[in-house]
Amino acid sequence: MHTVTLIPGDGIGPEITRAVQDIFTAAQVPVQWEEQNAGQTTFDQSGELIPQSLIDSLERTRVALKGPITTPVGKGFRSINVTLRQQFDLYQNVRPACTTEGIASRYSGVNLVLFRENTEGLYSGLEMFDEHHGIGDSIARVSVVGARKICRAAFAYAAKHGRKKVTLAHKANILKVAGKIMLDAAQEAAREFPQIQYEDKIIDNMCMQLVTKPEQFDVIVTTNLFGDILSDLCAGLVGGLGVVAGANIGDDMAIFEAVHGSAPDIAGKGIANPTALLRSALLMLEHLGEKEAMTRIENALNETLKHKEQCTGDLGGSASTQQFAQNVINNLK
Ligand code: NAI
Ligand code: MG
Numbered sequence: 001m002h003t004v005t006l007i008p009g010d011g012i013g014p015e016i017t018r019a020v021q022d023i024f025t026a027a028q029v030p031v032q033w034e035e036q037n038a039g040q041t042t043f044d045q046s047g048e049l050i051p052q053s054l055i056d057s058l059e060r061t062r063v064a065l066k067g068p069i070t071t072p073v074g075k076g077f078r079s080i081n082v083t084l085r086q087q088f089d090l091y092q093n094v095r096p097a098c099t100t101e102g103i104a105s106r107y108s109g110v111n112l113v114l115f116r117e118n119t120e121g122l123y124s125g126l127e128m129f130d131e132h133h134g135i136g137d138s139i140a141r142v143s144v145v146g147a148r149k150i151c152r153a154a155f156a157y158a159a160k161h162g163r164k165k166v167t168l169a170h171k172a173n174i175l176k177v178a179g180k181i182m183l184d185a186a187q188e189a190a191r192e193f194p195q196i197q198y199e200d201k202i203i204d205n206m207c208m209q210l211v212t213k214p215e216q217f218d219v220i221v222t223t224n225l226f227g228d229i230l231s232d233l234c235a236g237l238v239g240g241l242g243v244v245a246g247a248n249i250g251d252d253m254a255i256f257e258a259v260h261g262s263a264p265d266i267a268g269k270g271i272a273n274p275t276a277l278l279r280s281a282l283l284m285l286e287h288l289g290e291k292e293a294m295t296r297i298e299n300a301l302n303e304t305l306k307h308k309e310q311c312t313g314d315l316g317g318s319a320s321t322q323q324f325a326q327n328v329i330n331n332l333k
Helices: 011-024 040-046 052-061 082-087 142-160 180-191 203-212 226-236 277-286 291-306 321-330
Strands: 002-007 029-034 062-068 094-096 111-116 127-130 135-138 163-170 197-202 217-224 246-249 254-260
Touching: 002 011, 002 052, 011 277, 011 291, 011 321, 029 052, 052 062, 062 277, 082 203, 082 246, 094 142, 094 226, 094 277, 111 142, 111 226, 142 163, 142 180, 142 217, 163 180, 163 203, 163 226, 180 197, 197 203, 203 226, 246 277, 254 277, 277 291, 291 321
Parallel strands: 002 029, 002 062, 062 254, 111 217, 163 197, 163 217
Antiparallel strands: 094 111, 094 246, 127 135, 246 254
16 A cells, blocks of 8 residues: 555645545555645645645655645745755656547647756756846756756656657757756766667757657657746647646655646636546556556546547536546446
8 A cells, every 4th residue: 555645735626636536546546645735725724835744744655646736926935846846856847748539639649758857957046136237147057966867867767668769958059058968968878778769959949840740759858947848838739738747756756746727717616627637646656656557547537538528628528527537437447
């Protein structure tokens, strides 16, 4: 039995996490949940955005499934996602993007996984404003160790999952220092995994190639800002943010989360689509070594997605969140 920290989150978070829990229960997945919230809901109740009890739980379980969280607007509120990523050194942001029958997309045959460096680069938090001169700096810090870790993680993933190619997206032609560190790190990792093809592409060309011929990509690795942008672009290739999974992974902890937000416009209506969170939960099952349970639920999900009428409104159906979950359960073999 695996103990997993469950962070329901805000807005539609509790509705979609409940759907995932119901599907796991029906599939008899050997997971028990330790529920600990964070975000607007806990802030309203206790004045804390990230309660200590959540941190304690994460330190115990080392694995979490997290619903979307509303970061209160206003000064002094740091993003909870960024805080957790940095505090626990969750340096890999992993985002698979795959076209799926039943989910509308302009493309077919897309099946790629993006590895975004999650703790450094332009999001290192090294920012200053010189009032006297009216100049602002936001520093993109890339460490040799950090670059090596993310590049190696991408190649190791490719090797483990039978993928053929890793593409580094970079801007080393202009960013002679930080860009070069990534280029060197990727080449080093490529030498360690000679069975995996390696190529590098300059980020602007990469964007053009991704929207014209996305089937050519397999595993992509890149720095924080480029990865942030590319990951949403890749979601757009396969049906949008409502259907893609995400994982924040470190050497000894992983937090799995849907990449969409708390959708305040539809919260409480029972119509949110749980697909993105469910797919994130499936990545979690793989991480936990529960491959069989993962495949079984994934097949049931894919079967459900093929039938529009079994799906939620955003996918063209009319099922509620709970009905959708029940349809997945009914499709379990
Ligand atoms: P959003 O992703 O919450 O919503 C954008 C649009 O997509 C809305 O129309 C919403 O109804 C729809 N949508 C999102 N998820 C859906 C789902 N599962 N099923 C059906 N429709 C769905 O983005 P928005 O409005 O910019 O942000 C709302 C709040 O979420 C903000 O407070 C933001 O900070 C937070 N947020 C949190 C994230 C996280 O915790 N990972 C990520 C992005 C935003
Ligand atoms: Mg983003």
